[in-house]
Amino acid sequence: MRPGPTASRSAxxxxxxxxxxxxxxVIEGPEQGWTxxxxxxxxxxxxxxxxxxAWRSVWRTNPRRPAYLSS
Structure with a gap:
């Protein structure tokens, strides 16, 4: 694993x-019907x-979104 602010492969x-x-x-909904x-x-x-x-992003030390977007 490489250290740094990159997200894991599973993320x-x-x-x-x-x-x-x-x-x-979105592509198949209009054709097949939304139900x-x-x-x-x-x-x-x-x-x-x-x-x-979203849950992983909140509880991880290196989230994929900047902290200023959560306030």
Whole structure:
């Protein structure tokens, strides 16, 4: 591991997966319908991973957002 203010690989995986899920939902929602199971699952995954990313950002020593944004 390299020392410094970089986020861990797992943090990046969480963020990228959340973005991919919400992108899928936004693209497929109008076509399949917003209540279609794949779209609802993608939205649920996106919200859950966004919550995990926010929780990790608050409780880590090296958050991915600057401290001045939280006040």
């Amino acid at each position: 990046w995986r969480i963020a990228i997966t959340a973005l991919a899920a919400i992108r899928f939902a 279609a199971p794949p779209v609802l699952v993608a939205i649920t995954i996106a919200y859950a991973l966004a919550a995990v990313a």
